[in-house]
Amino acid sequence: MTKCVQVAVAILQKSNGEYLLASRPQGKGWAGWWEFPGGKIEQGESPEQALIREAQEELGITPTQIQPWIKRRYDYPATHDAEAKTVLLHFFFVTAWQGELHPHEGQQFAWQHPQQGNVSPVLPANAPIMHALSLPPVYAISNVAEMGTTAFLAALQRQLDNGLQLLQIRESQLSDDALARLSETILHMCAPYHCRCLLNGTPEQAKQLGYQGVHLNSHRLMVHSQKPDHLLVGASCHDQTQLAHAQSLQLDFALLSPVLPTPSHPEASGLGWERFTEWVNELEIPVYALGGMQASYLLLALACGARGIAMQRGGWI
Numbered sequence: 001m002t003k004c005v006q007v008a009v010a011i012l013q014k015s016n017g018e019y020l021l022a023s024r025p026q027g028k029g030w031a032g033w034w035e036f037p038g039g040k041i042e043q044g045e046s047p048e049q050a051l052i053r054e055a056q057e058e059l060g061i062t063p064t065q066i067q068p069w070i071k072r073r074y075d076y077p078a079t080h081d082a083e084a085k086t087v088l089l090h091f092f093f094v095t096a097w098q099g100e101l102h103p104h105e106g107q108q109f110a111w112q113h114p115q116q117g118n119v120s121p122v123l124p125a126n127a128p129i130m131h132a133l134s135l136p137p138v139y140a141i142s143n144v145a146e147m148g149t150t151a152f153l154a155a156l157q158r159q160l161d162n163g164l165q166l167l168q169i170r171e172s173q174l175s176d177d178a179l180a181r182l183s184e185t186i187l188h189m190c191a192p193y194h195c196r197c198l199l200n201g202t203p204e205q206a207k208q209l210g211y212q213g214v215h216l217n218s219h220r221l222m223v224h225s226q227k228p229d230h231l232l233v234g235a236s237c238h239d240q241t242q243l244a245h246a247q248s249l250q251l252d253f254a255l256l257s258p259v260l261p262t263p264s265h266p267e268a269s270g271l272g273w274e275r276f277t278e279w280v281n282e283l284e285i286p287v288y289a290l291g292g293m294q295a296s297y298l299l300l301a302l303a304c305g306a307r308g309i310a311m312q313r314g315g316w317i
């Protein structure tokens, strides 16, 4: 039987979103491959304690702001001068630290833009993590139906100024003409902010209207047998069958809802965070929590393994 090694991993992230990778030093297994700083959790240590010790040993810094994120299990074969083993990686965001970064083990450092990494190869266990990092922590969903166009566009402008990076347009009440007009206005507003927009609709409609992506509702998700081309693709899921299908199509992300009861579905009691965590930790694709979310739930959602939160009403306050 292979042993399971517990590892604490630090995603050092600057306020502009760039994160740090380091090359594995010579003399270790997988030497030269890129990884996040970190290392094995020693007996009697908590993952947080190991994270701080490893940051001090490998980088010469002391993390002062730590946020737990995804846990990921991976089976390494016996290759690249390393024995076969299973690792359980505990990822943490580190967004503030004391001291100057210094490569204490002779590593090379590379700050990576979340959407355009430029070093390789990265340790294979990390591929889904890098993908998740290419998505922002907040996914907003439009609400023209309740707010009206003028109030919605004013709220959108405020959120773009606050850093909104991902938006779903979900306005099935509009005629084709009205949707085309609204889409043009919104895409024009979002472009200078590099905020990516997905249409809740069909891939054909999304492409025709100039969206960067499509968001499939759970019914559309289940009739697709392949990921639509040339678009960022997300899907709404409410159970494990739908999540498994979204993963088998290798979609960019899923929404899982309702986590908490919401005014729009008062009859549904909500999955709760415990079941959310259980389902999400079995998946490789990033998942946003939806249903009763507001900005103050973000850290909890991250600690439950979500990429972030999706909000409809809560996104425009």
Ligand SMILES: Nc1nc2c([nH]c(=O)n2[C@H]2C[C@H](O)[C@@H](COP(=O)(O)OP(=O)(O)OP(=O)(O)O)O2)c(=O)[nH]1
Pocket: 005, 007, 008, 009, 028, 035, 036, 037, 038, 039, 040, 041, 074, 087, 089, 123, 124, 125, 126
């Ligand atoms: N640090 C780090 N390890 C990772 C990442 N992804 C990944 O699969 N791993 C694996 C590789 C290793 O098998 C294990 C970490 O072990 P390590 O050899 O770096 O441990 P360590 O820093 O404590 O060093 P040592 O005990 O060998 O001296 O976790 C990652 O992003 N960062």
Ligand SMILES: [Mg+2]
Pocket: 037, 038, 039, 040, 058
């Ligand atoms: Mg290490």
